[in-house]
Amino acid sequence: MRFLDGQRPQHDLTYDDVFLVPARSSVASRFDVDLTTTDGSGGTVPVIAANMTAVAGRRMAETLARRGALTVLPQDVAPSAVAGIVEWIKSRHPVWDTPLVLTVGDAVADALNLLPKRAHGAVVVVDDDGRPVGTVDEATCTGVDRFTRLSEVLDPTPVLLPLDTPPREVFEALGGRGASPGSGVALGLHADGRLAGLLTALGALRAEVYSPTLDAVGRLRTAAAVGINGDLAVNAKALLDAGVDVLVVDTAHGHQDRMLDAVAAVRGVVRDAGSGVPVVAGNVVTADGVRDLAAAGADIVKVGVGPGAMCSTRMMTGVGRPQFSAVTECAAAGRDLGVRVWADGGVRHPRDVALALAAGASAVMIGSWLAGTYESPGDLLRDAAGRAYKESFGMASKRAVSARTRRDGGFDRARKGLFEEGISSSKQLLDPQRPGVEDVLDSICSGVRSACTYTGARTLAELHTSAVIGVQTTAGFTEGTPHGQ
Numbered sequence: 001m002r003f004l005d006g007q008r009p010q011h012d013l014t015y016d017d018v019f020l021v022p023a024r025s026s027v028a029s030r031f032d033v034d035l036t037t038t039d040g041s042g043g044t045v046p047v048i049a050a051n052m053t054a055v056a057g058r059r060m061a062e063t064l065a066r067r068g069a070l071t072v073l074p075q076d077v078a079p080s081a082v083a084g085i086v087e088w089i090k091s092r093h094p095v096w097d098t099p100l101v102l103t104v105g106d107a108v109a110d111a112l113n114l115l116p117k118r119a120h121g122a123v124v125v126v127d128d129d130g131r132p133v134g135t136v137d138e139a140t141c142t143g144v145d146r147f148t149r150l151s152e153v154l155d156p157t158p159v160l161l162p163l164d165t166p167p168r169e170v171f172e173a174l175g176g177r178g179a180s181p182g183s184g185v186a187l188g189l190h191a192d193g194r195l196a197g198l199l200t201a202l203g204a205l206r207a208e209v210y211s212p213t214l215d216a217v218g219r220l221r222t223a224a225a226v227g228i229n230g231d232l233a234v235n236a237k238a239l240l241d242a243g244v245d246v247l248v249v250d251t252a253h254g255h256q257d258r259m260l261d262a263v264a265a266v267r268g269v270v271r272d273a274g275s276g277v278p279v280v281a282g283n284v285v286t287a288d289g290v291r292d293l294a295a296a297g298a299d300i301v302k303v304g305v306g307p308g309a310m311c312s313t314r315m316m317t318g319v320g321r322p323q324f325s326a327v328t329e330c331a332a333a334g335r336d337l338g339v340r341v342w343a344d345g346g347v348r349h350p351r352d353v354a355l356a357l358a359a360g361a362s363a364v365m366i367g368s369w370l371a372g373t374y375e376s377p378g379d380l381l382r383d384a385a386g387r388a389y390k391e392s393f394g395m396a397s398k399r400a401v402s403a404r405t406r407r408d409g410g411f412d413r414a415r416k417g418l419f420e421e422g423i424s425s426s427k428q429l430l431d432p433q434r435p436g437v438e439d440v441l442d443s444i445c446s447g448v449r450s451a452c453t454y455t456g457a458r459t460l461a462e463l464h465t466s467a468v469i470g471v472q473t474t475a476g477f478t479e480g481t482p483h484g485q
Helices: 058-066 079-090 108-117 167-173 201-209 232-242 257-272 287-296 313-317 323-337 350-358 398-404 410-417 437-455 460-466 474-479
Strands: 018-020 047-049 070-073 100-103 123-126 132-136 159-162 185-189 195-200 223-226 246-250 279-284 300-303 340-344 363-366 388-392 426-429 468-471
Touching: 018 350, 018 437, 047 058, 047 437, 058 070, 058 079, 058 437, 070 079, 070 246, 079 232, 100 108, 108 123, 123 195, 132 185, 159 167, 167 201, 195 201, 201 437, 223 232, 232 246, 232 257, 246 257, 257 279, 257 287, 279 287, 279 340, 287 300, 287 323, 300 323, 323 340, 323 350, 350 363, 350 437, 350 460, 437 460
Parallel strands: 047 070, 047 363, 070 223, 100 123, 159 185, 223 246, 246 279, 279 300, 300 340, 340 363
Antiparallel strands: 018 468, 123 132, 185 195, 388 426
């Protein structure tokens, strides 16, 4: 990466302050671009769901892994619970989505409560042996008494296919069956006719475009975080034993002695286990922070203090650094040491992801942007205007601290609750055009792929080496925002 005309500014920059300059390119198509990460995390797209309680759960981890991204399960989840989540994720099919399932005796109200849990918009009705007898969707449940049995409203003619049917054939089999989600799903069956998975036409298309992120035996990958307090070595070993593919040692201020000791301890656990699991540590914003974490044993360093949408650290403390400059400096320091960086926070548009990758990040962590999707853990709520939303909150907020310290005594919990550096409750509206996390991922990957074609890059490594960065005023950024009526 270099700056336009070689004029590196003397002040730090955010993503809004910069732009990518187009260059002569031989990349003819977005599909000629390979978005595979090169940091050992296994991702085939450079997107990481942040380890926030309002973002990262089993549905998020499963869905993103199927599309090549990675999810970091939060440190607030007990290792025993993480083990169950990881086992569940790794039992999911790498192509077919996990269906929402009810029986013929369940009520319409049960289906309506379940539908928001997945973006595919259908509930599969099965018999006592797990064989599908039909599907229902929101349309079939509208205008019907909520206590009506599903046997009375289900569509009895779903598309039934063997589980080994290629996605392209699934897509073709669904052609002409209408646009409503319930009538636009194919059900994948085991050899004995039991329900195994579900695909929409869009899901089948995505299965041909994306490659899942898989472990050595072909199961979906996931990551998990540990804090720097408590019995760190025991917790880290428990996560390794559970089959976690990436370990993330996480704290708000990653450049401190306790963090360095924690990273060294986790590295020792990984080494003693004979595991090749990458160790991620953060957060820092300086080259010195990267060097110290690398020396302690980190393979990947998380970069970012204060840029997150739910974080009030900079306003509370004045501490932090504009994210583009932080990523640029830390990525450069990491390359000299064979360490990669994840850009953590401050991403609000696909362009920001492209800029972080151009600055040298191997992947980009996203939090609140993903909180407002079907797959995030929270319940789907509606505001006074009827708009769907989910609640999000920062991991340094009073709400998160209270959950993290629930095993402490009352006095200690109250004392820690006096200090917070995050928002405890925020509405994340579901975008009607992109309500699912896969919709968001499509937008991000489309933007990054297109950025590569503009700059002549076929890989993420080439994007970084070929990128020319310009600096712009606020008016320049505003000019690039869509504002047509």
